[in-house]
Amino acid sequence: MNSLKAKLPPMGTLGPFIALVVACGFFATQSDRFLSLQNFSLILQQVMVVGTIAIGQTLIILTAGIDLSCGMIMALGSIVMTKMGADFGLSAPVAITLGIGATALFGLVNGLLVTKAKLPPFIVTLGTLNIAFAITQLYSGSQTVTEVSDGMTWLGNSFRIGETNILYGVVLMLALYLITWLFLRETAPGRHIYAVGNSPEATRLTGISTDKVLLGVYVLAGVFYGIASLLSVARIGAGDPNAGQTENLDAITAVVLGGTSLFGGRGIVLGTLVGALIVGVFRNGLTLMGVSSVYQILVTGVLVILAVLTDQMSRKGAR
């Protein structure tokens, strides 16, 4: 009965990756500034925050859920950690822990409402999106927190390999992708996440506590949002209460572009990274080409569709 799902070819990251390569090839012919390590390093910096959020989003989408609150939770986390540092003079590690604790707590609330109250994730996270936004505004008084200690922005520093600057934050993001990929692939809890998304009832009947799996996923996603908070603070050097307003759609886009099914149970987290990079490459490449901003939006619309089309075609070819 799940036949539409059944029709989907086994997901790989190959399709999205081909789309990414094609996009890069295109921009390389359009701007001689595009193809440089420094520029790629820049793109990686730019997708660092949304890329990290998208890891958590991938986990949730794999369970056939969706999280609209991710960006706002991220903003809340960055305000909590910066204000804890600024107002109470807490040391960076303590303040960061509190910030991540706050995002994990929000994840827990999402998870409890999804599992215990059995509410649809869309509505739950729509609710917590608003709640997190309001708390962020109230707590920060809508003021950007600029007193940020060095310890909190350390991830925004970079080291050099040859001519290229590489941000520690980017390395962290890449490491998180790798770890999550291994976790999903090689560990029992990771496989249970797929199972829950694939067929919740079958998973329940095999004696796995689907509630525990879901709860774990939402909390874990919250932790990822918290790490994204930290990366965001590191990147812009401040706690920004207005951050995170479009990150939910951006993150979901990265997940879907990366080949993960919104119906759950199918997808690879590395694809999400590729999806996030596709968006970053578009934005960067179009600016380098000097496309004016309204036209950028137009072209982005077309390119997003072309990207999944390429993905689709490359899969057909592979069959």
Added chain:
Amino acid sequence: MNSLKAKLPPMGTLGPFIALVVACGFFATQSDRFLSLQNFSLILQQVMVVGTIAIGQTLIILTAGIDLSCGMIMALGSIVMTKMGADFGLSAPVAITLGIGATALFGLVNGLLVTKAKLPPFIVTLGTLNIAFAITQLYSGSQTVTEVSDGMTWLGNSFRIGETNILYGVVLMLALYLITWLFLRETAPGRHIYAVGNSPEATRLTGISTDKVLLGVYVLAGVFYGIASLLSVARIGAGDPNAGQTENLDAITAVVLGGTSLFGGRGIVLGTLVGALIVGVFRNGLTLMGVSSVYQILVTGVLVILAVLTDQMSRKGAR
């Protein structure tokens, strides 16, 4: 295997309706101005545009799709119809037809990409969202079109029953809900929409052209967005290129609050109307209570969750 779906109780509009009544009861105790026919008429006016968009959105979600582009398509439609009237002096019926034609065309593009290219609706409509937005901005030069003929704003006029003003546009919206409800319930194409969302493969195997059904749904949704364009022009008395930016989430929220499953095949369009009204009642009631805007957002978040919770509980009770 679709057992999570199978676990859902048969959907009715009763649950959301109870949530609506509870919300109204709450606000009635908080503000003595809330419970008046005139105020309800006002709320209906305020949800008229998003309510009409949400009809199209319901159809698409019933087929297990999703449409992010709905609001932007609506904005495009209102710009096309007002500019056609203003620039070429076309009569209202002609200009309106062209506007609805434009939105239907966008629906067709969405539908073709979903059926022929087999792309996920989320990505397709994310793409066309950007495209429609850019075209709207370019075509209108980001300028509001204020020269609007009376024929185009006629639906914004009202008639009186007793002390209460009722907008023609509101009557139109209610009529559309009724017609769509009957269509989905009583006609063969309507039932096929449920079947496609319920089990696309089974529907295909019984010899229904699922592509035709889907294509029809997307075009029909486009027509609803076009009617919403007209209602928007009638309501604000101008063609606004900045309209429609939040209507996609609002419409999806109305659909989900109304009890339609995002997994397709289950739901009742009248529930969507109730869902849209719930959102409208919150906004109206909170303003009447004098809740300041940040707190409104906070309370909205909590109330949205409470609304589905009420819905959930009332269903359990009914079993």
Added chain:
Amino acid sequence: MSTAPNAQSPLVIQAKGLVKRYGQVTALDGADFELRAGEILAVIGDNGAGKSSLIKCLAGATIPDEGEIYLDGQRAHFKSPIDARRAGIETVYQDLAVAPAMTIAENLFLGREIRRPGFLGSVLQVIDKKKMLAESIARMNDLKVGIRSMTQAVETLSGGQRQCVAVARAAAFAQHVVIMDEPTAALGVKEGNMVLELIRRVRDKGLPVILISHNMPHVFEIADRIHIARLGKRAAVVDPKHISMSDTVAVMTGAKSVDELPAQALAH
């Protein structure tokens, strides 16, 4: 009553050299197939022998990678189940293509709803729920299935009840050929016998039936000829009147080769 079909009966469906691959798995590996007018043809074979894959090709549900299909001697190109259905071929799929959230009556008539008379029905395509309900009750009674309400969602039915819905649908609407993939697998003794009875009735209306089944007593009770599928090919077509059940099973499982059978055991 129809006359018994024989080697002279015209071929209704013929397939030559069908090949269907899924990745590395070859489900059909050059399978031939012949269905004669007015006969009940049983298709048997081990699990994974390619029976479902074969009939999916005949029903337009999948498109074979190679090979040809002829319908009444004409080359047929089924691009989708719609094409096959238009040609009057009705199929009961093994995984029971039903829409779980819809009612029994709706599933029975899906894609062929009874419309109201006049303008309402022809232009507005309004369906006649009452009539559909009455018809559904009649059809399901034929199968003696104790289902309380036709407006129950199919997902609330027991496994066997669900199968009856699919069988009733195919039998009711077939114009030309009926294909049934393990229609009695989930059925009780009584219900299984009713389905066999139904198949006979369909045949007596003059329509040929393809019956896939693992139930040998059923097969021997009802089939005019038996197509034995093995490893994606047709191993043999045998005549149940001139072969024993154990020989048939032996051929099916590969314990015996076709050459070892007496000539009369083979059907033509």
Added chain:
Amino acid sequence: MSTAPNAQSPLVIQAKGLVKRYGQVTALDGADFELRAGEILAVIGDNGAGKSSLIKCLAGATIPDEGEIYLDGQRAHFKSPIDARRAGIETVYQDLAVAPAMTIAENLFLGREIRRPGFLGSVLQVIDKKKMLAESIARMNDLKVGIRSMTQAVETLSGGQRQCVAVARAAAFAQHVVIMDEPTAALGVKEGNMVLELIRRVRDKGLPVILISHNMPHVFEIADRIHIARLGKRAAVVDPKHISMSDTVAVMTGAKSVDELPAQALAH
């Protein structure tokens, strides 16, 4: 080898007056149930008689509205399948609870993955894919199913192959009781016999087995006692050695009442 179970064997599972209603439909209407140590108990009944509903209650998959369940004489309160599984009860569900996109090996070990030795396995919960694969091949070979690759997604399997996955899983992990809801329905002759063989082996390990089946020859071949379900109740428990198949079917379909049976036909 175990000794044949008899009326003195202790009750492993006992249920009294189970009631389960779905809206207006009463699936179970005061059903009793008894399973003795070391026996194979067949449960038979018409479609919709409430067999699946009954065993779902025993397996914790649904919670009965009324009635009591005892496990080894102790009142059991299964709130979820996890509870039943912890008590060592393994179940093959009629709709084959498998995760379609996951591989055969993963489905076999779902929730009981083999972990790597040491820190990796105990703390990081890293699974041992190689070992799981090897084990899967061994288990599936037991059933003589020709599946080419254990890393194939279950959704690509034929109906029968899928059923074998579910059966193999239950047989492999049962500690206390095995429940099988129509495990041979989609199986070929050969594969069906392998499953019967497997059931016997499970019994010989000392575990009692509940077998729901519509296949009377299978039931009579293997069952120690037969529980006949009818209209949501237990109509009778009969002894296959002292009753004919046709009498059994007559009771099952309501053509004969229990009182008309000879006393020795009833099992205790």
Added chain:
Amino acid sequence: AEPVIGLITKTESNPFFVKMKEGATAEATKLGAKLLSAAGKTDGDNAGQVTAMENMIAAGAKTILITPSDAKAIIPAIKKAQKQGVMVIALDSPTDPATAVDALFATDNYKAGVLIGQYAKAAMGGKKAVIATLDLFPGHPVGAQRHNGFLKGFGLTAPDAKSNNLGGAAAGVACMADSFGDAAKGQTGMENCLQKNPGINLVYTINEPAAAGAYKALKAAGKEKNVVIVSVDGGCAGVKDVGAGVIAATSQQYPLKMAAMGVAAGVEYAKTGKKVSGYTDTGVTLIADKAVAGVDSKDVKTGMDLCWGNK
């Protein structure tokens, strides 16, 4: 090579910024420069602006013109750009501290609010004002500055120019609603406010589209004659509405001028290496159909000529 200049606005679709882009494009064409443009996704999207700035520098821009969405959060990115030899000019809104950029071509939003507040006070002519405000959305500095400036100009207690919190109930405002600067949402806000307090007779709006929405709501309630609507922005459509009597008065600002000045400075920098510095106030003019005693204002014709800096 031609000088490359980047313009980063808060959003794509706000007519104010569209006008700004128009001005920049025209000036760039005139002076033979290449203009890159980008915008945040939403108002308040700081990260998007940072990304745009980085990409523009990668594309070779030596001057960045930016209307900062977040006065503080953008500063580290500006510092980074300046380190790479890029001149950064803030348009329309200052950074905090304002000295973080090389130069600021802007208007004072608080002052614009004060002006319109003073006008409103005079226009009410001693009648007791029942005030509704249709603001931007929570947390937005421009929304807060204009709103608080209005309160101040009207003679009510108001937070200072730095605050991002709206002074409200304490100051005696009858109803506050968010309009998102949009006609439809402005209309909804006004309708709900009227329901809350039918006696409202003075409406302040964040910009003219919101004012148009408010007017529509008032008209539907048959109250448009007795209510004074004041606004800030001064777009051509808005000034037209002033002429039509929809809006009593508006504080006009000049985005086109800011942009043109910015581009000129950028070209100058590319040619001579000379940076501009300091704050240039591009001014605020009160445009009113009916002048009121004690408050300086220009008439609609002047407003149309100047609208958003046409000249």
